[in-house]
Amino acid sequence: MPSPAPASPVAPAPEALRAPVLAWFDEHARDLPWRASDRTPWGVLVSEVMLQQTPVVRVEPAWRSWMRAWPTPADLAAASTADVLRAWDRLGYPRRALRLQECARAIVDRHGGAVPETTAELLALPGVGAYTAAAVQAFAFGRRSVVLDTNVRRVLARTVSGAALPAPSQTAAETLLADAYVPDDDTTAARWAAASMELGALVCTARSPRCDACPVAPLCRWRALGKPSDEHAGRRRTQAWAGTDRQVRGRIMALLREAPGPVPAEAVDAVWPDTRQRERCLDGLVSDGLVTRTDADPPTYRLPH
Numbered sequence: 001m002p003s004p005a006p007a008s009p010v011a012p013a014p015e016a017l018r019a020p021v022l023a024w025f026d027e028h029a030r031d032l033p034w035r036a037s038d039r040t041p042w043g044v045l046v047s048e049v050m051l052q053q054t055p056v057v058r059v060e061p062a063w064r065s066w067m068r069a070w071p072t073p074a075d076l077a078a079a080s081t082a083d084v085l086r087a088w089d090r091l092g093y094p095r096r097a098l099r100l101q102e103c104a105r106a107i108v109d110r111h112g113g114a115v116p117e118t119t120a121e122l123l124a125l126p127g128v129g130a131y132t133a134a135a136v137q138a139f140a141f142g143r144r145s146v147v148l149d150t151n152v153r154r155v156l157a158r159t160v161s162g163a164a165l166p167a168p169s170q171t172a173a174e175t176l177l178a179d180a181y182v183p184d185d186d187t188t189a190a191r192w193a194a195a196s197m198e199l200g201a202l203v204c205t206a207r208s209p210r211c212d213a214c215p216v217a218p219l220c221r222w223r224a225l226g227k228p229s230d231e232h233a234g235r236r237r238t239q240a241w242a243g244t245d246r247q248v249r250g251r252i253m254a255l256l257r258e259a260p261g262p263v264p265a266e267a268v269d270a271v272w273p274d275t276r277q278r279e280r281c282l283d284g285l286v287s288d289g290l291v292t293r294t295d296a297d298p299p300t301y302r303l304p305h
Contacts, residue, residue, distance in 0.1 A: 009224035011160045014181045017216055018192055024215035025195030028202065032056065033064060034139070035194070041115035041140035042073055042107075048135045049100050049127065054091050056201075062091055074113045076104035082303035085290065086257045094253055095288055099127030117141050135193070144189035146179045151200025152193070156181065158204060162221035164230040165206065248272045248281040252301075256291060262300035 033039070034047035046066060050059045066087055070076035076084070081101065088097035103126045107115055115136065116122055122133035134145040148170065156178055157166040166174065181196075183189045203210045211217050222228070241247055251271045256263055272278040282301070285291040294300045 009162070009221050011162075011221055012216070012219040014183075017159060017181060017219060018183065018188075020215040020219075021195045021199055022188070022191055025191065025198055029194070029198055030056070030202075032060065033067075039140070040071075041117075041136065042071070043067055044140035045103070045115055045128075045132070045136050046100065048132045048139075049096055049103075050091060052096065052132075053093060058091065062087075062089065070104075072113060073104040073107040073115070076101055077108045080305055081289075082305060085253070085303050089257065090250075090254070092250075094290055096127065098289055102126035103128060115140065117143070119145075138190040138193040142186055142190045144182060144184070144186045145193070146175060146182055147193035147197065148175060148178050149197060149200075150206075151198075151204075152178065152196045153200075154206060155196050155200045155204050158209075158222035159216055159220045162225045162228070164222060164228060165232065167232055245277065245281050245284070248274075248277055249285055252278075252281060252285060253290065256301060256303050259302070262294065262302045264300055265298040268301055 029035070032047075034043050043063075047059065047063055050063055050066075069083075069087060070079060079101070081098070084097050084101050085094055088094050091097075106125050107113060110116075110124075111121070116125075117137070119133055119137065122128050122136055123130070128136075131147070131149060134147045135149075137143040137145040138147050150166075153166040153170065153174065156174075157163040160177065160181070181192075183192055199214070199216075203214050211220070211223060214220070217223055248271070252268060255268065255271055268282065269275075269278065272281075282291065282293070286293050289304060292302050292304045294302075
């Protein structure tokens with residue numbers, strides 16, 4: 001009689017997974033300024049916007065400079081847009097800087113300059129989506145929320161679902177699963193949000209996970225299943241950089257950030273040889289409110305005031 005097939009490893013219970021991760025975080029958490037005891041809700045919000053698609057090592061010095069210049073929403077709301085874009089420098093996706101200033105103005109106009117605490121009020125702010133609202137509630141106000149960034153998604157995909165990586169797009173089922181692992185009380189829930197995120201960032205990384213250093217390796221379903229390959233690999237898009245519109249836009253923005261005044265068209269033309277691509281990128285930057293083009297002939301370009 002054939003032997004029965006071995007049982008598939010089961011997902012760890014929420015408390016069994018949380019306890020070692022929280023203990024690991026207490027010992028290994030990075031000393032980041034937006035986690036300091038004197039952090040402000042505004043500082044947390046700024047950090048979350050900056051950290052979107054940008055690594056911590058680049059964000060930390062920019063965040064410190066930003067908070068020295070504009071420590072409150074009112075300070076940023078009153079700043080010139082050109083100064084804001086120059087301070088954003090090479091963090092990438094400069095539209096985030098514009099949205100952050102719009103957010104600061106909304107906080108001043110609607111909430112007297114104080115970052116709001118409720119989900120509805122946070123989601124109503126420019127540039128604040130579900131993730132950012134949840135992160136601000138957890139990290140600024142110590143509230144229970146489902147903070148589900150790419151790092152947390154990866155930790156739960158591996159340990160609980162047994163998958164190499166989460167699906168390319170977040171699903172409702174994934175949110176429900178994450179919610180089941182968030183502790184009920186506010187304080188522990190906020191720590192779990194930070195701890196699970198830190199584990200994904202430092203140990204359970206996308207390309208080279210350090211399973212030997214993982215506090216929950218014995219509980220990990222993906223590891224128990226033999227580390228199966230990514231079932232969504234064919235659906236994932238890799239973003240090139242060289243020759244893309246993003247590169248062209250970045251070069252134009254770098255030129256204008258460094259210029260003390262309006263930049264003549266011939267200087268902008270020298271940034272990129274492909275005329276059609278350069279003009280398309282310029283039109284996009286103007287449309288996005290990141291660049292101002294004069295009506296002169298030939299035109300000049302500058303950062304918005």
